[in-house]
Amino acid sequence: MSHKTRVWLTQLLAMSVLFISTISLAANKATEIDSFIQGFHELKQFNGNVLVAKHGEVIFEKSYGYANFEWDIKNTSQTKFRIGSITKQFTALLILQLVQQNKIQLDAPLSTYLPGYRKDIGDKITIRQILNHTSGLSNYTHAKAFRDDYSRNPYSVDEFITLLCSDDLLFEPGTQFRYSNSSYFILGAVIEKVTQQTYQDVLQQNIFTPLNMHNSGYDSHEKLLKQRASGYNNNLDGYTNADYLDMSIPYAAGSLYSTARDLVKWDQALYTNKLINEELKKQMYTVSQQRNYAFGWEVNQLSAYKYGKPLTQVQHGGGIDGFNAFISRILEDQLLIVILNNTGGAPLTPMTKGLTNIVYGKSYEVATENVDSMLFQAIKKWWH
DSSP states (O other): OOHHHHHHHHHHHHHHHHHHHHHHHHHHHHHHHHHHHHHHHHTTSOOEEEEEEETTEEEEEEEOSEEETTTTEEOOTTOBEEOGGGHHHHHHHHHHHHHHTTSOOTTSBGGGTOTTSOHHHHTTOBHHHHHTTOSOOOOGGGSTTTTTTGGGSOOOHHHHHHHHSOOOOSSOTTSOOOOOHHHHHHHHHHHHHHHTSOHHHHHIIIIITTTTOTTOEEOOSSSOOTTBOOOEEEETTEEEEOOOOOTTTTGGGTOEEEOHHHHHHHHHHTTSSSSSOHHHHHHHTOOOSSSSBOSSOEEEEEOHHHHSSOEEEEEEEEEETTEEEEEEEETTTTEEEEEEESSSOOOHHHHHHHHHHHHTTOOOOOOOOOHHHHHHHHHHHHHO
16 A cells, blocks of 8 residues: 555545544534423423524424414424514615615615604604614504504504504604614515515515525415414413414514524525625624614624634514514524524523523523422412
8 A cells, every 4th residue: 555545545534533523513412402492392481493503504403392282283394483573684684775775874864765754753763773773763562552452453554653653752862772663663664665565575575585485474364374383372271372463563573474494594695795785784783872783683792701702693582472483693603593482482592592502512501490380380289
């Protein structure tokens, strides 16, 4: 055997060992992730889908529990979940596309694009302030009769803005942060006014179709949607059907549905210039002085001491009757975590934190039974 051949074989062996070690490590991580999520599922704190991907490659994906409890239909990777306020990042991107087309200016007043809106407010607040929740607009979901009255009835965009998105400002624009669904509802109206198309059509044409996100869309009760999960309330004594919500109400603030796999396509597109240019992507992640909130994304700087290097996490949760969802992206490593739940109120923030720590080989906290649940079970056992 020649010296050159021996060197080649040695290198090949080393590469094989490295490849096998990498596969083994990935398998161990997947097992650890599954065990971690299973703990929440067994305590009835989570029911849905989990996906973890790196650089667009899925390293873990699993479905837990049922898409429909009444028919014993299990969740699968194709199950469609409502994603609530994760919708806001899609709305923000549509606004930025219009900025790129020179049809909107971020620091222009709202009145420029919605001249029919209250002029005393529309002249004071800018598109940028509406995007990052520093405009002072109130939140329609906090309205007194929202849950029992408004949320059940269909409204046109203009009707709803007049009825529930036109209150006096809560503070001087640009001085405070206040999360507002009204803000993103109004941004949907801006998109429609500027494009002369419906929000749904603009979304489909400019994001879902180009990215082949065929399992995502604007939800409604009227259309038949295959493999749509039903939403449930998770009560101490079991599950109940979630309250009815007319989907014209969340609109551009929260009416979308998706799958974990489709959100991988969304995640990966945001690392390219396919949707918007680099300068606008930078603005999309630029937070206000008042809060670590940018344009549809919460932005966190993770500890370099803990993770070995500075990490930027952009994330957002979504909660809507019977569902909650979470998307987390570590930009430096293109790490994506998606959690979709159809039993409402799952502890998705600590779950995301735990998954992040597992991927980076750090310690994490496992699921524990909450005090209310333990107390209820004790009383139930004693009573019977």
